[in-house]
Each structure stands twice: as structure tokens, then as C-alpha cells.
Amino acid sequence: MNFETIVFYMFAALIVFSALRVITARNPVHAVLFLVLAFISSAGIWLLLEAEFLAITLVLVYVGAVMVLFLFVVMMLDINLVKLREGFWRWLPFGAALAGLMAFEMIWVLGSHETSTGVVAVKHAADYSNTKELGRLIYTDYVYPFEIAAVILLVAMIAAIALTLRRRKDAKSQVVSDQVAVKKADRLRIVAMQSEKLVAGHPSERKD
């Protein structure tokens, strides 16, 4: 067993452990943090495959942005754990069937002859850039699928915003551009007035 294999099994064990903890952790925030650990470990496995662009992008997009927002939401929610655990036994057969189906699919795909034969991890020279290679493929051979995927994502994003955006009539907001564009003359009025004559003694003694 060489060093790379040891590292692979270490990451794999870490992924399995953290994935199990995601569903068994009592606290939802802990569960999200275990999911982060699972993402980072799978990025490690991708690094072992010399797919450094995918690995770094996984950490950048999922860990650095998506999971931050996830954590953000989970921290703000008031989750009732007792209610979540209700009906565990009732739904167990359904969940087990689903899990079994997924496991079967994965074994079928990974064990089939189409995917198992001829796949040999090729070692590349030190100057090989995974990023450049990926960019070249995406923007030449796969440009149409790539653009279609991008458009679908854009549509989904706009649709999500359009569905959830509600303009409330009673909402108060500040118009920053108006605030920035304010002039001295808008706020301050200088009036020309005669200077008052000083009266000797206390103001209450004035007789006029």
C-alpha cells in the first residue's frame, strides 16, 4: 500500500464518517458543519486525482459560499427537534427503499463494463494544467451544453427571485442615492436678519 492509497482511504473514511454524522448529529448547526467537512474531504480526493480545478472550485463554491448561507439560515431557524423526529418508524420503509435504490444504481453504474474498463488514471507531467484543459474543452467541444446549462441556471435564479420577491406597502427604506446627492441648500437655510440690539441687564428686565 503506497502513500497515495493511505491518503485516499483516510479521506474516504472521513467522508463516510462526516456524512453519517450529518444525519445523526442532534444539533442542525453541527450537521451543517459535518457536511462542510464532507465537502472538504471530497475535494481532497479530487486533488489526489490531479483534478485541482474541480477540487478548489468545490471548496470555493460549496464551502466558501453555499454552505455559509446554509449555516446562516440554519442558525436563524428555530428548529423543533422533537417534531422532526416524529414518525421515524412510519417513514423508515420508504427511506430504506430509496436508499437501497440509490445504492443499487451506484453499484450498477460503477460496476458495469462501460465505466470500469479502460479507465486508467493517467499521470501527467508537472506543467500540465488541469484548469486550462477543462477550459479548452468547455469552450470548444462542449460549448452548447455549457451555455444551455448556464441559461437554465440563470432562468432558475431569476424565477426564484421573482417568486419570492414581495413588495410590501408598509416597508420603509432609505434611498441612498438621494442621501448622497443631497446639497447643503436642501438642508440648511440661511436667513438675512437684522442683528438685535443688546439690552442691558437680564432679559426678564426688558420692558418693551
Added chain:
Amino acid sequence: MMEAQILHFFQWFWDLFGLWDLMWGYIQPVWPLLWTVAKIFAIILPLLGAVAYLTLAERKVIGYMQIRIGPNRVGYFGLLQPIADGLKLFLKEIIIPSGSSKFLFVIAPIMAFAPALAAWAVVPFSEGMALANVNAGLLYILTMTSLGIYGIIIAGWASNSKYAFLGAVRSAAQIVSYEIAMGFALVCVLMASQSMNLTEIVRGQHGSLGALNWYVIPLFPMFMVYLISGVAETNRSPFDMAEGESEIVAGFHVEYSGMAFAVFFLAEYANMILIAFLTSILFLGGWLSPVPFLPDSFIWLLGKVSFILLLFLWFRATFPRYRYDQLMRLGWKVFIPLTIIWVVVIAVWMQTSLWVW
């Protein structure tokens, strides 16, 4: 080259006792590891020293700007002040609040500090002087700086305090928003240099005209965006809403004391120095000399970094804290459209003959 010299020295030393062959037999299998660890120490130790003295510089510079003297009691000109501060924080008790999530509370400062140090792995200090000359260096830096947020969020949540939680939520929203603008500014740089390798990016700015070859000329708006987003990313004034001592006491680190607090402080200053290095490398030519007749050297890089760090301190002394809605407006409605437009401008510009960088 330096590696060979050091090995040669050890060989000479142990040969005095006639033990070199025996020693080398033991050391050879682990030598690459030892050499990498030595290089890591050669980066981390000066960095921690710089962090310590940056705190002194901050107090001195802001002091002079506000016509005060700043610390001047401990050592000449207060030069021993950072050591005294460190010692004080080191000896203080770390109080773990009741009802907090203890493991996360303790690990949060480490999670803030670790990415701030890990990002230095790919930073080149001079031609060929980098711990790891990685092809996807720019992406790695972006990733590492985006991980620092976890320390802040976890600290705010694990403290079991409303103020700390508010600070963490503010900080999370702020860092995620400014990261997009920062990322697009970096996209402009990598389009101009056609590489994500930081050493290659500096080489791309080399030319016969000195400072005119630097990317700050064609990418000036991106330089401004990057610098301002950098201030926001490090939670520095005027974007220090995460701390906001006038509103939420001290934000995410309100429950921290002693060394745990000090580690957050170290992370903030290490991140500041990192952003200063990156701005110098990406936009200001790194170690390249600004005039053609002087040689390129690490000294130039230090000079540029010091200038940008001075800007950080200057901002803090000058600007009042932003209001939160203004901060979000600046990030989403000003910087992101500006950077997207500039990406297109650069893409078109590079296809014409007017592109000379």
C-alpha cells in the same frame, strides 16, 4: 540552490565528526518533508513578527494622524509594546460562557487563523521564491480567504450571545457579498495575464517601461474594487460592522478573552498583510522595479506592501463607519455591475491592437 548550500553545510559539519554518512542515511527519506517545514517556518515566523509590529504601527500612525503620540512607554518609541500586549493576553484567563457550544467555541479562533496562514503557501516573494508554485494559485488564494468566514460565524454562534450572533450574521452577509466583486476583479487580472499562477502574473507585468507595464494601468477600476473589497473582507474600518462596538459591543468576539481573542486579532492582521501582498502582486507588479534602470528585488515588494498597509491604517483613521444598508448597496449595486462591465471591456480590449500589456 539554497537547499544544496544548506545540505553542503550540514555535510561539512557532520564530516568533522565523521558521522555524515550515518546521519544522511537517517535523514534522506524525510529530507523533503524537513525542507518544506523549514520553508514554512521561514514564512510564518516573519509573518507573525510583522503582525505584531503592524499593531504597533497602527497605533502609532493613527496616533500621529490624530495629533497624539501613541504608545511610548514600553521600550524606545514603544517598540516593546506588542510583546507586552501579547504577554498580557497570554496570561489572561480564557472564559468559556455557560450554555456555549464548548468545542466550537474553542475551535473558532483556530478556524479563523488557519486559512489566513494557509493562503501564504502560494504567495511568491520574489522570482522562484514561493513555498508552492501552483498553477491554480489565484483560485487557491480566493478559496482560502473565503474559508476564514467560518471562524467568525462559528464564534458568533457558539458564544450563545445575541451580540456575538448579530456580529457573525452581519459579517457572513458582508464577506459573501464582497467576495463576488473580488472574484470578478481577479477574473480581470487572470484574463490580462492569461494565467492563474501568481509568479506568471508578476512576469506578465514585466516590460521595458517599468511601472507603466503594471496591470494597475488598464485595470485601475478593478484595483480600486479589489482594495476596497479587501478592506471589507478583512472586516476593517470603515467596514467593521462585524465588530461595530458602538452598536453591538464588539460583535462576534465579544465573549472571547485572553489568547482566544488574540488569535482573532492575529487572523485579522495576517489577512490584512495577505491582501496587501496580493494587491501588490496582482496590480502593482510584485517584486518588479517601477523604473527600468533599477534591478527587481524583494525590497520593492516590501515597499508596495507597506504602502498598502499604510492605506489600511489611513482609512481607519479617516472614515466613519458605514451604515449597513450603504455597505450592501456599495457591494451589490456599485461594485458587482462595475466589475462585470469591466470584464467585458477587458475581453473586447484584449482583442484589439490597443492592448499592449
